[in-house]
Structures are given as C-alpha cells and as structure tokens.
Amino acid sequence: MAELSKREQIPVESASAEQLISPENAFSPDVNIYDNREALIFSMDMPGVRKGDVTVEVDENNVLTVRAKSSFSEPEGKVLIHEFDAGNYYRAFTLSNEFNKDTVSGKLENGVLEVIVPRREDVKPKKIQINA
Amino acid sequence: MWDLDPFKEIERMRRQMDELFSRLPFYERTSYQFPLVNLYDDKDDLLLTAEIPGLLKEDVNIQYNDGALTISGKRKAGAYGTSELLRQEQPEGNFEKRVRIPVKIRDNEIRAKFEDGILKVTLPKAEEAKPRQITIES
Numbered sequence: 001m002a003e004l005s006k007r008e009q010i011p012v013e014s015a016s017a018e019q020l021i022s023p024e025n026a027f028s029p030d031v032n033i034y035d036n037r038e039a040l041i042f043s044m045d046m047p048g049v050r051k052g053d054v055t056v057e058v059d060e061n062n063v064l065t066v067r068a069k070s071s072f073s074e075p076e077g078k079v080l081i082h083e084f085d086a087g088n089y090y091r092a093f094t095l096s097n098e099f100n101k102d103t104v105s106g107k108l109e110n111g112v113l114e115v116i117v118p119r120r121e122d123v124k125p126k127k128i129q130i131n132a
Numbered sequence: 133m134w135d136l137d138p139f140k141e142i143e144r145m146r147r148q149m150d151e152l153f154s155r156l157p158f159y160e161r162t163s164y165q166f167p168l169v170n171l172y173d174d175k176d177d178l179l180l181t182a183e184i185p186g187l188l189k190e191d192v193n194i195q196y197n198d199g200a201l202t203i204s205g206k207r208k209a210g211a212y213g214t215s216e217l218l219r220q221e222q223p224e225g226n227f228e229k230r231v232r233i234p235v236k237i238r239d240n241e242i243r244a245k246f247e248d249g250i251l252k253v254t255l256p257k258a259e260e261a262k263p264r265q266i267t268i269e270s
Contacts, residue, residue, distance in 0.1 A: 032222045036215035043210050045222055047183040047249035072250055075181065077174030080234065084168040084183050111185035111249015114210075 021067040026090035029066075029113075037125050039118040040099065046089050047111035048072030054108055056115055058101035064117065065092045098123045166223040167203060167251070169231055176262055178233060178255040185249035186222065192246060194253060196239050201253065204228040235261040 029044040046054070048070035055067045068089040095101070099117050106115045167182040184192060186207055195202045209217075209224045236258040244253045 030221035030223070031219060032210060032217065033219040034210060034212045034215040035218055036212045040218075041210070041212050041215070043186075043222060045183075045185040045249070047185045050248055071248065072181075075172050075174065075179050077172035077179060079170070080173055080178075081169060081171035081231065083164055084170060110187060111183075 021069065021088045021090050023090050023092075026067070026088040027085075028091050029068075029089045031091065037119070039116050040095075042066075042093070042113075042115040042117070044089070044091065044113045044115070045111065046070070046108070046113050048086060049089065049108065049111060049113070051108050054106065054113055056104065056106045056113075058095065058104055058117075062095045062097060062099070062101065063092055064095055064101075064104070064115070066090070066113065066115065068113065165229060166207075166227050167229060169203075169229065171231060171233075173235075176257055178235065178237065178257065180231060180251075180253040180255065182229075182251040182253075183249060184246070184251050187249075189246040192251060194242075194244055194251075196233075196237075196242055196255075200230050200232045201255070202228060202230045203251070237261070 029046050031045075032043045034041040034043070042064075044066065046068050049068040050071050053069040053071065056064070058064050066089070070086055070088050072086040074086060095117060098119055100120045101117075103118050104115065106113060108114075167184045169180055169182045172179045172181075180201060182203055184203075184205070187205055191205050193202075193204045195204075204227060206226045207222075207224050209220075209222075233255060237255045238258055241256045242253060244251065246252075
C-alpha cells in the first residue's frame with residue numbers, strides 16, 4: 001500500500017521551471033486516492049495548471065513525484081477578497097514495489113490531474129475459470 | 133457627582149465594540165468554503181476569480197441578483213469502477229457560494245470564462261460607480 005506524505009502548504013516565492021518546484025515553494029494539492037485492484041488512481045486538484053505544465057515521475061526509490069506550474073497570475077486592481085493564492089504544486093508519495101513504475105500514466109483535465117499507477121501483473125488478482 | 137454603575141459601564145463597552153466591528157468592511161467576512169474566491173477592483177470593472185477544479189463549464193451555475201453573485205454546482209467524486217477510496221481530500225457534493233458585490237454594476241454585461249479549473253467573472257461597474265477625475269479650478 002502506498003505510504004503517503006502530506007506537505008505543508010507554503011506559498012510560492014519564485015519558480016521558473018517545473019524542475020525548481022519543491023515542497024518549500026509550492027502548494028500541496030488536495031488528493032483523492034482510489035484502489036480498483038488493477039491500479040492506484042491519484043486525483044489531484046491543480047486549478048490554474050495547463051496541459052503540458054505537469055511532470056510526473058517515479059524514481060529508483062519508488063517515490064512518485066508530481067510537479068506542476070500554475071498559469072494563474074494575480075490580476076490588476078485593488079484586492080477586495082483574497083481567499084486563494086496563485087502558485088505551483090508539488091506532492092510526493094512513496095509506492096510499494098507491488099506497482100509497475102514503467103507504466104504510470106497521467107491526464108490533466110479541468111484543473112484536475114489523474115495519475116494511474118498499475119499493479120505489477122504478477123500481483124494482480126487473477127480470475128480463475130471454473131470448468132464444468 | 134460621579135456615578136459609576138458597573139452595568140452601565142459594561143453596556144458602554146459592548147456598544148463600543150459593536151461599533152468597532154460594524155466599521156469593518158463587509159467583504160472581510162468571507163467563508164473560505166469551496167470554491168475559494170478572490171475579488172479585485174480594477175477601475176472600470178470588478179473581477180472575481182474562483183478555483184473550481186473538476187467541473188465542466190456546463191456544470192457551474194452563476195447568478196447575479198440583489199447585489200450578490202452566487203456560484204453553485206455539484207462536484208462529483210471520481211468513478212473508477214468498484215474502487216476503494218483510500219484517501220479523500222478533494223471537496224465533493226453540492227456547493228453554493230454567495231459573494232456580495234460592493235458597487236453598482238451593469239448586471240446585463242457580466243461576462244464569465246472558465247479555464248483549467250479557474251472561473252473568471254468580469255463585472256462592469258455602473259457609470260456612477262466608476263472613479264471620477266476631479267479637475268481643480270484655479
């Protein structure tokens with residue numbers, strides 16, 4: 001099972017490229033994690049992020065890292081209400097070795113990133129045919 | 133004659149506190165509920181931005197009436213067959229947020245855009261609400 005680490009929300013000071021995004025200068029996106037036996041599905045809220053501005057990687061220690069650059073910038077004008085800050089996103093999860101890191105896929109839609117991490121074939125539940 | 137009535141004194145202090153709070157602009161009282169909003173005053177327009185990830189534009193309802201903008205909709209949880217939810221942080225379900233608009237606006241010219249989970253609503257100010265340059269006569 002995945003071991004999860006939630007980082008503190010810290011607003012962005014400056015980050016020009018996705019590689020520079022780290023827990024110190026980015027927001028931790030809200031995540032839902034689903035397990036459908038075939039795979040783990042991570043759904044992450046990243047409003048303001050455009051397609052192509054996200055990197056998802058799994059390193060040799062099985063750490064799944066998501067970095068995303070936000071395109072939202074503060075508009076001109078006097079602030080009357082301010083409930084959210086614009087910023088980049090960073091979040092990391094440690095996966096157990098029952099997952100296949102070579103087939104991880106991701107999709108970004110309407111400000112939500114979906115990352116699918118399939119289980120290795122040999123640990124997937126198998127259907128057993130019952131012969132009459 | 134000095135008359136110190138402790139109850140009167142408390143009442144006086146309470147009134148002073150009430151007065152102090154009533155002077156705070158109303159827009160400082162916001163709810164921090166989904167969706168989070170910002171509101172900006174930029175000369176001729178007010179601009180409202182809101183973070184609404186995970187919804188299609190058809191599923192977001194925006195209404196202006198009685199000096200307030202209401203954003204409502206329903207955020208559905210992801211459906212991945214028969215899956216187990218291991219962790220839930222994303223807000224889900226019906227939402228409605230009402231934001232008071234502090235100036236008179238031209239309500240038939242409100243425009244809205246929704247991109248990458250961020251809603252932007254432009255509210256043009258009514259003529260009488262726009263800043264006016266005053267010329268000083270010599």
